[in-house]
Amino acid sequence: MPSSIAVIIVNYGTADLSAEAVESVLSADHRDHPVEVHLLDNASPGHDAETLSRIHRDRGWGERVTLWPERENHGFGRGNNVVLHALAKRDTPPDYVFLLNPDAALENEAIAILADRLDAEPDVAAVGASVTQPSGNPVSASFRFPTARSEFVVAMNFGPVERLFDDVRVSLPPDQPDGPVDWVTGAAVMFRLSDVMAVGGFDPDFFLYFEEVELMHRLTRAGHRILHVPKARVRHVEGAATEIGGGRPRVARRPAYWYRSWRLYHLKTRGRRGAIGAGLAAFTGALLNVPVAVLRRNPMLAPKGYYADFPKMVLWPLLTGRDRS
Structure with a gap:
């Protein structure tokens, strides 16, 4: 059958x-x-x-x-x-x-x-x-599972760093x-x-x-x-149903449930210490992207509100133990 x-x-x-x-x-x-x-x-x-x-x-x-x-x-x-x-x-x-x-x-x-x-x-x-x-x-x-290193590399968005850590890139090639x-x-x-x-x-x-x-x-x-x-x-038709495209995030502000899901994924797959490490890596990479973007005259990678939203909805709940709400 x-x-x-x-x-x-x-x-x-x-x-x-x-x-x-x-x-x-x-x-x-x-x-x-x-x-x-x-x-x-x-x-x-x-x-x-x-x-x-x-x-x-x-x-x-x-x-x-x-x-x-x-x-x-x-x-x-x-x-x-x-x-x-x-x-x-x-x-x-x-x-x-x-x-x-x-x-x-x-x-x-x-x-x-x-x-x-x-x-x-x-x-x-x-x-x-x-x-x-x-x-x-x-x-x-097709993709690799996210890690602290991959979160840092994606958030920093700097070619030499991406090439150095190519083995942790989350998105695999289209081919x-x-x-x-x-x-x-x-x-x-x-x-x-x-x-x-x-x-x-x-x-x-x-x-x-x-x-x-x-x-x-x-x-x-x-x-x-x-x-x-x-x-x-x-x-x-990527993003038509969710209003957020794949790959690079768009400039528009991300909804609160995106941050909550990011936090829950790392918490459930790596435990609190691993989730905190991934969160700190992602935020550090995003901070370093600011001078990189300025020097290269590129727009910053982070979506609107990221530098307030990520600490509030990811780092603070993880650091205080309020990480499942």
Whole structure:
């Protein structure tokens, strides 16, 4: 029997893009893999739930697509958990779950390619696709786990330092070859459902950001591998659903939940001492970026409010022990 896959798309304020993501799944043949789609609306502002219900009816999606109109914005991880836990309780759960961003769409038979890879390698818990922008330019889709050194290097944003510590760079090249990596983008990742549920699913402490990194960190600690599979291709309108792009942060001020998630990730994966070390490294690097940016006549890397927000929402809670609120 071909392995079965449940696709989960979590929508928040991007109904039209979510509908196109669904259409990209329905239009593929998936090489005989049974595929079902679950589209969860995370209590979007406006009329997204009604819009998606109308689209569901008008486009004849029928039983192929299940709508989940939530009354609370759960965030990304908890939103996925709503569907994951329901799927796991079935008498016959799907073998795999494929998480697809609402601002992403399949470019080939990505679901079948990823499912075939999980079929072939039972010690692998997650496989991620390659990602391109609408322009066709590839972007990083596989990564190393963040460390204190990598946080310092990214925050300082100085070429000689980046080259000196290239071995800790978080983002791997867009042309990263097929094979094991620390984690893959949550925009297009397929998990073995039994492995995800064995480690408890997404950590509900995270609202948005770092939740997929932390989940893959737990899967790795449990002895599973994570693979980047570039043959599977997905197009992603980066930042359309979250308003924060990947790679370099934008100038706009980051929301409080980004800082909280950053802090929780390092706390949960490295303990308080490790999280404090990473926080001090990141902030020191950001401070050093100021004279570097001035001398090079470049804009400073840190987003607006960073030099007040990071100490308040990361360093102070970690140093005082109020690090889980």
